[in-house]
Amino acid sequence: MSALAEYEREPRGRMIFTALVGLTLQALTLPYWLAVIRPQFLVLVVLFWSVNAPRAGGLTLGLVAGLALDVFQGSVLGQHGLALALITYVAVREHQRIRSKPLLQQSLLVAVALALYEFVAFAIDGWTGHPITNPLRWVHVLTGAIIWPLVPLVLARR
Amino acid sequence: MAAFGARAAGSLPGRNASPGFRFTLCALICVGLMIVDQRGGWLDQVRYVLQAVAYPLQLVVNSPTTAWRILQDNFESREALQRANAILRNENRRLALRSFRQDALELENAQLRGLQRALPSLIDRWIAAEVISIELNSLRQRVLINRGTQNGVFRGQAVLDERGLVGQTTRVGPWSAEIILVTDPEHAVPVQIERNGLRTIAVGAGDALALPYLPANADVKQGDVLITSGLGGVFPQGYPVAKVVKVQRDAIQPLAQVLAQPLAQLERDREIMLVWFKDTHPAAPAPAVGEPKGGAQSLQSQPAQSKEVPEITRLGVPKAGPEPPIINPAATRPAAGSDDNTPPPKNRTPEIE
Numbered sequence: 188m189s190a191l192a193e194y195e196r197e198p199r200g201r202m203i204f205t206a207l208v209g210l211t212l213q214a215l216t217l218p219y220w221l222a223v224i225r226p227q228f229l230v231l232v233v234l235f236w237s238v239n240a241p242r243a244g245g246l247t248l249g250l251v252a253g254l255a256l257d258v259f260q261g262s263v264l265g266q267h268g269l270a271l272a273l274i275t276y277v278a279v280r281e282h283q284r285i286r287s288k289p290l291l292q293q294s295l296l297v298a299v300a301l302a303l304y305e306f307v308a309f310a311i312d313g314w315t316g317h318p319i320t321n322p323l324r325w326v327h328v329l330t331g332a333i334i335w336p337l338v339p340l341v342l343a344r345r
Numbered sequence: 346m347a348a349f350g351a352r353a354a355g356s357l358p359g360r361n362a363s364p365g366f367r368f369t370l371c372a373l374i375c376v377g378l379m380i381v382d383q384r385g386g387w388l389d390q391v392r393y394v395l396q397a398v399a400y401p402l403q404l405v406v407n408s409p410t411t412a413w414r415i416l417q418d419n420f421e422s423r424e425a426l427q428r429a430n431a432i433l434r435n436e437n438r439r440l441a442l443r444s445f446r447q448d449a450l451e452l453e454n455a456q457l458r459g460l461q462r463a464l465p466s467l468i469d470r471w472i473a474a475e476v477i478s479i480e481l482n483s484l485r486q487r488v489l490i491n492r493g494t495q496n497g498v499f500r501g502q503a504v505l506d507e508r509g510l511v512g513q514t515t516r517v518g519p520w521s522a523e524i525i526l527v528t529d530p531e532h533a534v535p536v537q538i539e540r541n542g543l544r545t546i547a548v549g550a551g552d553a554l555a556l557p558y559l560p561a562n563a564d565v566k567q568g569d570v571l572i573t574s575g576l577g578g579v580f581p582q583g584y585p586v587a588k589v590v591k592v593q594r595d596a597i598q599p600l601a602q603v604l605a606q607p608l609a610q611l612e613r614d615r616e617i618m619l620v621w622f623k624d625t626h627p628a629a630p631a632p633a634v635g636e637p638k639g640g641a642q643s644l645q646s647q648p649a650q651s652k653e654v655p656e657i658t659r660l661g662v663p664k665a666g667p668e669p670p671i672i673n674p675a676a677t678r679p680a681a682g683s684d685d686n687t688p689p690p691k692n693r694t695p696e697i698e
Binding site for chain 1: 365368371372376378379382388399402405406482516523531
C-alpha cells in the first residue's frame with residue numbers, strides 16, 4: 188500500500204500546471220538571442236517530475252508534453268514526443284540514483300539528457316528532410332544544465 | 346492494449362507493465378505517427394484538429410502581448426495619435442499621387458500588348474491577419490497568424506505586408522495558420538533583379554536572404570532591389586522582396602556571395618496581408634500542374650494540394666552549384682524585355698523542382 192500512498196502524495200495538478208507554464212515560457216516570443224539561449228523549460232519541468240514524482244508523471248507526461256511541443260512548433264508529429272519519452276524513460280528508470288546526487292552532478296546528467304534529446308530531434312529533422320545544421324540549436328543544452336539547480340527551487344513543494 | 350491504455354491514462358499506479366515495455370510502446374506510437382505524418386497526408390485532418398485544440402492555448406500565451414497592446418492603444422496620448430494621423434494622411438497622399446497614373450499606364454500597357462482593354466487587377470481579394478506572438482522555433486523563421494480555413498486561407502498562399510513579401514502559409518488550421526517567412530532557411534523564392542531582370546533564387550539565411558546561385562561575374566551590386574519573378578507557382582511577378590546589402594566576390598570562388606535584407610518588416614509586423622490572385626492575369630503565379638488554385642479550399646483538398654504546390658524549399662541548395670537555367674544568358678534579359686507579351690511560363694520550370 189505504500190506505493191499507492193506515495194502515488195497519492197505526488198502532486199498531479201501541480202505537475203500539469205507547471206508543465207503548462209513551461210510550455211508557455213517556451214512559446215513566449217523573445218528577441219532572437221534570448222530565444223537562442225532560452226532553455227527548453229518544458230523539458231526541464233518534465234525531467235524534474237520524472238525524477239521526483241516518477242509514478243504520477245513519467246512516460247505519459249513525457250509523451251503528452253512532447254506531442255504538445257510538436258503541435259506548437261509545427262514539427263513532424265512524434266518528433267519531440269519520441270525524444271522526450273526517451274529521456275523521460277531514462278530519468279524514471281534512474282530516478283533514485285539521480286535524486287541522491289548533489290545538484291551540480293545532477294546538472295551534468297541533465298546536460299547529457301538534454302544532449303540526447305536534442306540529438307534525437309536533430310536526427311529526426313534530418314530524416315524528415317528539414318535539417319537545421321545551425322550549431323546554435325545545441326545552446327539550450329548548456330543553458331538548461333546551468334539553470335537546472337534553480338528548477339527544484341521553483342518546482343519543489345515547500 | 347485497452348488495459349494498458351486505461352492504466353496509462355487512468356488513476357491507478359500501474360506497476361504491472363514494465364517501464365521498458367511502456368517505453369517501447371511510446372516509441373512505437375511516435376515512430377508510427379512520424380511515418381504517417383511524413384508520408385501521405387493522412388494525418389492532415391488530425392493535425393487540423395490539433396491545431397484547433399492548440400489555438401486557445403496559443404492565445405493564452407499571446408495574451409500578455411495582447412493586453413500590453415490594448416493598454417498601449419488605450420493610453421496613447423492625443424498628440425501621438427495626431428502625429429500618427431498626420432503621417433498616415435501624408436502617406437495616403439503620396440500613394441494616391443503615385444497611383445493616379447496607374448489606370449492610364451495599365452491601358453497603355455494593354456495597347457502595347459495588343460489587347461483591347463486593360464487587364465483586370467492582379468489581386469482578387471485580400472484580408473488582413475494579425476500575427477500571434479508565439480515562438481514556434483527560434484531557428485526557424487515561422488510565425489502564427491489568426492486566420493485559417495474559416496477565412497478561406499489555403500496552403501501555399503502568398504503573404505505580404507505594405508513593404509514587400511513576407512512569406513507563404515504552410516500549415517493551415519481552422520482559425521490559425523503558420524507562415525514560413527522568406528528568411529527561413531527552408532524557404533526559397535524565385536526572384537529577379539529589378540534593375541536588369543537577372544533571375545535567380547533567394548534562399549532564406551536566418552535574418553536575411555542569400556543569393557547562392559549567382560556567378561561571380563553576375564551584374565549585381567549593393568542597393569539592387571529584388572522582385573519576385575513569377576516562377577514557382579506561389580508568388581506573382583513583380584512584388585518587392587529584398588534589397589541587396591552585401592556583394593562579395595572572391596577570386597577563388599566561382600559564385601558571388603550576395604546577401605539581401607528583406608523589405609518587409611518581418612520582425613516588427615503586427616499585421617500582414619493574405620492575398621488571393623487572379624489566375625488569369627499574366628503576372629499571376631504559374632499554377633502547379635493540374636492543380637486548381639483558389640481560395641476557400643476545403644479541408645479535404647489540402648493533402649493533395651500539399652503535394653502539388655511547390656513548397657519551394659531546399660531546392661537542392663547544398664550540393665547544386667549554379668543551375669543552368671539561372672546562369673543562362675537568355676535569362677538575363679533587360680527589365681524592359683521581361684515586360685513583353687509572353688506571360689510567365691505556365692509550366693513548372695526546372696529550377697523549381
